[in-house]
Structures are given as C-alpha cells and as structure tokens.
Amino acid sequence: MQTRGTEIERLQEKIENLEFLLAQTEIKSLENQIKPHFLFNTLNLVARLIYLGKSQESLEVVYALSKLLRYAMEKKELVRLRDEVQYTKNYLFIQQSRYGEQLKYKLDISQNILSCLVPTLALQPLVDNAIKHGLEPKGGGAITIYGRLEDNNVVLKVIDDGIGIEVENNSLKHYAEKSASMGTGIKNIKKRLHFYYGDNFELNIISQFKVGTEVTIILPFKSDGEDKFIPSFWFNK
Numbered sequence: 001m002q003t004r005g006t007e008i009e010r011l012q013e014k015i016e017n018l019e020f021l022l023a024q025t026e027i028k029s030l031e032n033q034i035k036p037h038f039l040f041n042t043l044n045l046v047a048r049l050i051y052l053g054k055s056q057e058s059l060e061v062v063y064a065l066s067k068l069l070r071y072a073m074e075k076k077e078l079v080r081l082r083d084e085v086q087y088t089k090n091y092l093f094i095q096q097s098r099y100g101e102q103l104k105y106k107l108d109i110s111q112n113i114l115s116c117l118v119p120t121l122a123l124q125p126l127v128d129n130a131i132k133h134g135l136e137p138k139g140g141g142a143i144t145i146y147g148r149l150e151d152n153n154v155v156l157k158v159i160d161d162g163i164g165i166e167v168e169n170n171s172l173k174h175y176a177e178k179s180a181s182m183g184t185g186i187k188n189i190k191k192r193l194h195f196y197y198g199d200n201f202e203l204n205i206i207s208q209f210k211v212g213t214e215v216t217i218i219l220p221f222k223s224d225g226e227d228k229f230i231p232s233f234w235f236n237k
Contacts, residue, residue, distance in 0.1 A: 038091075038128075039065075045098050061097050064090040074120075078196070080224050081147070081154070082114035088124045088145065095131060102140030103131065109147035115223045116154050119192050126158040126215050129186070134162020134213055141212075154219045161212040186215070193217070 042065055049058035071087045085107070096103050127143060135141040146157040186205070193201045202218040 038094075041098060042094055045094070049097075057097065061094055064093045068094075076120055078117045079120045080114065081109075081116045081118050081156075084118055084120065084123050085109060085114070085145070085147075088127055091124050092127065092143075099140065103135065104142040106142070106144045108144060110149060113147050113149050113154050113221065116219075117222050117224050118154070118156075118219060119189075119196055122189060122193075122217065123156065123158065125189060126186075129215075130158055130160035130162060130213065134160040134164065137163040149221060152221050154221050156217045156219070157214060159212065159214045164207045164209045164211050164213055189217075193219070 042061065046058050046061050046065075049055075049061065067090050068087065071083070071090075089107070092103075092105050096105070123145065127145070130143050135143070141161045144157070144159040146155075146159065148155050186203070190203050193203060197219060200220055202216065204216045204218075205213065206216075207213040
C-alpha cells in the first residue's frame with residue numbers, strides 16, 4: 001500500500017507536469033499570435049522589394065526571416081539572453097525594412113548579462129507591442145532595449161516614445177482593458193515568468209499618454225555555465 005507521503009509526491013509531480021505543459025502551450029500561443037500577420041507582412045515586403053529591383057535588400061530580409069523561423073523551431077524553454085536579443089534584432093531588421101526611417105531602435109545592453117538564461121520570447125513580444133500599439137498610431141518613433149546587472153538581478157527594459165496609453169493608473173488590468181492583444185501578450189509573459197521564477201521576478205509597466213511606454217522585467221541572474229554553443233543563426237550583421 002502506498003504511503004500518504006508517496007501519494008503526495010506523485011500528485012506534486014503530476015501538478016509540475018501540468019504546469020510545464022501549460023507553459024509550453026502559452027509559448028505556442030505567443031508564437032501563433034505573432035506569426036500570421038508578421039509573416040504575411042514580411043512576404044509582402046519581400047515581393048515589393050523584388051518588384052522594385054532591390055534584390056540584395058530582399059535577400060537580407062529572407063535571411064533574417066529564416067533565422068527567426070529557425071529560432072522558433074528550437075523549441076527551448078530557456079535561452080541565453082544573447083540569443084533572445086539576436087532574435088529580436090532580426091525581427092527589428094525586418095520591421096525597419098518595412099517602415100524605413102519611421103522606425104529607429106537602439107540596444108543598450110551590458111555584455112556581462114548576455115550569458116544569462118531567460119524564457120524564450122521574453123523580449124520580442126514587448127517590442128512587437130511597442131511597434132503596434134505605441135509607434136504605429138503615432139506614425140513612427142524609436143525603441144530602446146536596455147539591459148543591466150543590478151544586485152545579481154538582470155534588469156531588462158523595452159522603452160518606446162510612442163503614443164502611450166491613457167489609463168487611470170499603470171496597472172496590467174487597465175492595459176488589458178485598453179488593448180486586448182497587448183494585454184494578452186504581456187499577461188502570457190507574466191505567467192511564464194511566474195512558472196520559471198515563482199514570485200522572484202518583477203514585470204512593471206509605466207506609460208504616459210502621448211509620451212511613451214516603458215516595460216521592465218527584473219529576473220534573477222543565472223548564467224549558462226557552458227556558454228559555448230553558438231547557434232548557426234547567431235551572428236551580427
């Protein structure tokens with residue numbers, strides 16, 4: 001006969017397995033939320049560049065898209081920050097090819113945090129939100145991706161000078177009410193962060209109407225001890 005302790009352990013294991021599957025499902029939900037419109041717009045961009053005789057530009061966009069797809073196919077729950085940053089850079093390269101001078105971005109990330117392990121798709125959805133809900137309504141603008149090590153925590157910020165959101169206070173609830181897609185994306189990120197870090201993380205949003213929005217993620221620093229394998233899609237332009 002199984003002891004009560006054994007039954008509790010098996011129950012805890014089942015709960016952990018269900019939580020893991022939930023996290024996987026939410027990652028896939030984020031991917032599905034991003035891919036359809038982004039792929040459609042990217043393919044239209046490539047077709048337009050080819051039509052205009054800009055073969056080199058179209059080739060660079062195709063290369064960037066192929067690296068995005070390869071990254072998504074890796075299906076890793078945790079990735080090094082450098083890989084997440086490179087994924088986001090490839091995404092921004094495509095968006096910049098689409099918007100031209102209307103979209104500017106800057107990376108301000110310390111080298112000493114690039115080996116930190118973070119949940120996959122922790123940054124790119126925030127950048128996507130900044131473009132769709134901040135810069136597009138304004139007709140363009142700039143995004144800064146910031147990263148620092150502070151008190152053994154990694155502080156990541158996505159800052160835009162877009163239209164901002166007019167809310168009563170800077171709460172996730174009000175963001176979800178004002179923009180369903182933006183609220184869903186951020187809530188999915190928050191749930192996945194909670195899965196990996198419990199209560200040992202922060203996700204903060206500050207927005208001022210007609211000034212911009214700043215989203216901050218604070219995570220415990222945990223370096224990839226090996227940090228030797230560099231995927232084939234990782235290289236700077």
